[in-house]
Amino acid sequence: MRITIDALPLLFRSAGVKNYLYYWIRHLQREPAADVRLFPFLGEAAGLDHRKALAGPMATFFRLGLFFLMNRLPGGFSRSCFPPTDVFHSTRILNPPKRAKLTATIHDLTCWILPDTHLAANVQFERRYADRIWRRADGLIAVSENSRNDAVRLLNIPPERMYLMKASIKSNGLNAYVSGIGATKRIVVWDTTAGRIPNDEVLFIFAHESGHYVLHHIPKGIVCMGIAAFFVYWGCAACAGWLVRRFGQRWGASELSSRTGFVVLLLALSIASFLLEPVGNALSRHFEHQADVFGQEAIHGIVADPRKTTVAAFNALGDAWLDDPNPNPFIEFWLYNHPSTQHRAEFAAHYDPWANGQHGEFFAR
């Protein structure tokens, strides 16, 4: 049986749904009778990382662009993008393939029950999604008895069309993040963080996120990416032009402005995005380190021993995410968008500007 799964959350920095989807796909792939394909063209899902996409930056960019068009252009466009399939599982796609059996997973109905805790745009999307997918689906998967009952009650979805999945694989990890710009700017701490580690450590995690917020890391990141993109695209165009002049004859790409020329341009872009990964990660690690310093300074005077609390919080996070306790320095340099847990804890253990009457970098006390 050919099963196509809309795997958009794998391209996001996400946790609950991503975790669930990832392990569900891995289990399905082990079924001999199931031929599982991940849409859009994601190949094998391997290496779950909550903090980044499962594909490279360029690959993610193109796929997100495709998703955007599929949900906005008339349905015919979307349907022409799918490979032939018997079952389609939608996660965010509003225009599923016509001939396949349609299914989707209901995680929760908090957009109906607690609309105030969601962004208006999310509530609107969820409602549209429920009309287009949940109501039309041949069968649905609910992740808990509660979600199933809520769907029956609020959406009038017949219970016999819903299957319950014991979602013990849903995340119980710890996390917090800052996201959005303008009106959507927010700090989020997962409820799984509170209650699982001491309050002092939750306070540090919140203080770290406040650091990102107060120090404007998101707009700074966007500006840096914007400036870098200008030079990177210019460089890639020049490089692709050279490749076409040098090898174009052999590759059947007579000009950069031809279709094959466009593929050469994509080649240059993917090489550049691979080579520039450490640059983006170094910038991200710099911001993370600043937020760590800010966080540790913010809890000074509030908790008994900021150094001990901070180190304990890093250890708890490292534990929860099964971080490599001692990563290879080259791997850390190339791939890590946060300093390794070990480096963060080491710095925290020795950071004490107040020892000889001084004060920290961000607070005058």
Ligand SMILES: [Zn+2]
């Ligand atoms: Zn951070």
